[in-house]
Amino acid sequence: MTICAYATFEDLRGEDDERDPVLAAWREAGIDGRAERWDDPAVDWSAYDAVVVRSVWDYVLRREEFLAWAREVESVTRLLNPYAVLESNTDKTYLRELGVPTVPTHWSSEGLPDWPEYVVKPSISGGARDTTRTADRAEAAALAAALEAAGRTPMVQPYLDMVESEGETSLLYFNGRLSHAVRRNPMLVPGTTLDDNARAQLRTPAPDQVELAEKVLAAVPHVLLYARIDLVRLSGGAPAVIELELTEPYLYLGHRPEAPASFARALRELL
Ligand SMILES: Nc1ncnc2c1ncn2[C@@H]1O[C@H](COP(=O)(O)OP(=O)(O)O)[C@@H](O)[C@H]1O
Ligand SMILES: [Mg+2]
Structure with a gap:
């Protein structure tokens, strides 16, 4: 029987409500899955046919340690998503190189454009951590400067109020x-x-959203067990990427009954 690790965080207490449905779907697909804390030094990762990165939500606070772990794991077994993907995807500076429309971003505390409202966030983040919304340009500049002073890369964006009306759309892809x-x-x-x-x-999803999502996938030169492509619309209505989640996305598996089985099938295909 194939055996795979489901890499999670902390003490496995169950903050991750996708873990049990995924492990059950894997079992159905003939994959014996075990949840393992990614930073548990006692785990023998080489004993697994694959290690699937899932709810490693604390990596935001210790990215270097997380990436060192991922590199180590990939040297002894199959890591999904692959190390090269995790390395690039854990810092939103990847948005500059995607080659598709993204949310307008000013990467410095200086010379902020005139926008009605600002969002300031660090390039390494998750769950809107250290992310602030303000209408005050001087405050936005000060927040960005504070990130820079802490050795972080600030991202300053216009606040897109369509997130409150149409809402952000996330597309979930399993093995493409x-x-x-x-x-x-x-x-x-x-x-x-x-x-x-x-x-x-x-x-x-609207046809223009699917089209953009597939352009994004085509721009990533790696096999992706899972990908979540988060899209917004710019003021003219064109879709744009706000985030490409290839590391630890919540997959919204509970929203489509077949989703856990599709995820398990995608893993099977890659083993
Ligand atoms: N420019 C923006 N306009 C409106 N809302 C935003 C903007 N940037 C971030 N947000 C809100 O904050 C959330 C988190 O930001 P995001 O860029 O996805 O980073 P992360 O999810 O990694 O923290 C988004 O899902 C969205 O609700
Ligand atoms: Mg996000």
Whole structure:
């Protein structure tokens, strides 16, 4: 029987509600899956046919350690997604090199454009951590300068209020096949919590969104067990990438009954 590790974080207490459905779907597909803490030094990763990176949500606080772990694992077994993908995808500077429309971004605290409202975030982040929305240009500049002073790369963007109306659309691909898409909740409105991030609605993506998502996938020269492509629309209506999640995306598996099985099938195909 094939045996795969499901790499997660902390003490496996169950903050990751996709873990059990995935392990059950793997079992159905003839894959014996075990959840392992990615930073547990006692794990013998070489005993696994593949190590699947999943809820490693704490990597944001220790990216170098996480990448060193990933490199080590890839030297002894199959890592999905591959190390090269994780290395580039854990710092949003990858957005500059995608070659597709992305959210306009000013990468410095100096010379901010005049926008009605700003979002300031670090290039290494997740779950809207250290991300601030402000209408005050001087405050936006100061927030970006504080990130720079801490040795981080700031990203300053116009606040796109379509995240509150149409909403962000996330497309889920497993081994290159579209599984489903969801409408996600806006994260920068008062009172929003991380729970709102896990709540979403199933949505049929528009043809221009599917077209852009597939352009993004074609721009990544690696096999991808999972990919979540987060899209917004710019003021003229054109779709643009806000984030490409190839490291630790929540997959919204609960939103389509067949999704866990599709994910398991994709893994099977890659083994
Ligand atoms: N420019 C923006 N306009 C409106 N909302 C934004 C913008 N940037 C980020 N957000 C909100 O913050 C969330 C998190 O930002 P994102 O860039 O996806 O980084 P991460 O998910 O890695 O923290 C987005 O899903 C969105 O709700
Ligand atoms: Mg995001």
